[in-house]
């Protein structure tokens with residue numbers, strides 16, 4: 428994971444949240460208290476979470492990094508819509524009619540209770556098998572089983588995060604300590 432890129436993406440997400448709030452304040456002609464963003468405190472298979480009582484949004488850096496477009500365009504406004512809906516209609520159902528219309532107003536094209544596009548990341552977090560990769564440049568990487576399978580089937584190509592040469596499956600070792 429490229430740290431600088433990750434920081435940029437986290438900033439992008441904060442901007443996306445802020446813009447959604449600006450939009451909501453214009454649309455409903457009222458103020459909404461800005462939420463606090465919490466990173467990587469979600470367990471299980473959830474993509475994101477909104478906590479209405481404490482006005483907090485929970486997001487995952489792994490999913491943001493893996494599929495930033497989807498996470499910023501779909502998951503982020505999806506969660507913002509939960510907080511806004513709660514302020515506008517405190518008794519509305521979590522993914523009900525009210526939430527759907529708010530989510531659409533905030534740019535979610537097809538509001539749904541769950542969102543696809545992260546399947547391989549979610550599956551790898553459940554699996555425990557990992558591979559160590561030692562690049563010619565000396566960089567060590569960890570690759571999940573899913574990625575290694577794709578590499579072997581030649582359906583995906585991955586690059587070393589440091590020297591950007593393509594990953595050579597001959598230099599992969601099954602990780603010993605998980």
Ligand SMILES: [Zn+2]
Nearest residue numbers: 505509522540
């Ligand atoms: Zn939801």
Ligand SMILES: [Zn+2]
Nearest residue numbers: 562564587590
């Ligand atoms: Zn390298």
